[in-house]
Amino acid sequence: MSSAMDSTGSAWQDGLPYVLWRTQQAVHGRLQGALDGLGVTVTQLGLAVHIDELGLMSASDLSRRFHITPQSATTALAQLERAGWVRRLPHPVHKRVILHELTEAGLAGVADGRARIAAIDGALAEILGGGGKDEIIGQLRKVLVALEGEDPAYEAMWPVVRSSS
Template sequence: MSEAVTPWDDAFTHILWRAQNAVHRKVQSKLDDSGVTATQLGLAVHLDELGPLSAADLSRGFHIAPQSVGTALNRLEKLDWVRRTPHPVYRRVVLYELTSTGQAGVAYGRQTMADVNDSVTSGLTSAEVAQLIRLLCTVTGQADSLAS
């Protein structure tokens, strides 16, 4: 007995990919004025929340390729959002910390992301948004466990 094959355009992975691309386009168009990408903003937000971190810490902790983290941090440094500082114990390790410009950029970015969030979820109830978040977290966890 053969199972029916879901058409490509109706498959969960395709719908999720389309949704991710649509949201990413919306986010990036709103971030263009700040001169940063969503990845760069995300790293700056993590530095704001967690304090100074190395590029390796950011790469491991947030599942971003080391090369991408390095490129993003270099861009943030050129924009004066972050500065390099030596690790207080391991002098060969470079830490990145936010500057006052970076803190202002993070505040702008947080508001921008909140506005985009409100915009893209405006057709859902708060219960539906909460359910969707839970389900996507489950999918993310499952995908991460399969990748390990």
């Protein structure tokens, strides 16, 4: 027979790992619901946003930056390509490296996706009340840095040197 309490006397459901996991599941579900009709997942939108912010990127660049496996990045990018959001380009120097850039449809999709995510962000801020959002972000970043360390500055594995013509 198992006990409802853990070794500290707390119920499993009251522990921080469980509450964080449940919260992540709830927020992810709300985010995915907000993206209905856009034709992309939260991960796919995240990759497209990174391409929008950082420029041409390879699947390996994205997997390192987004903390997902290279296979997941490749699969998500293939779906974005099928959706018409990204196109593949050979690296100008390292021809075997494939870079991804947003298409016009991708740029429009990213703008729409950002607006939808901003609405969820606003709803969460309202739930947390004045200053609560900034406080919880700060606390969660503290946990993240303690567990994984600081995010290094981004450097593409295969930088694209643009000519100054």
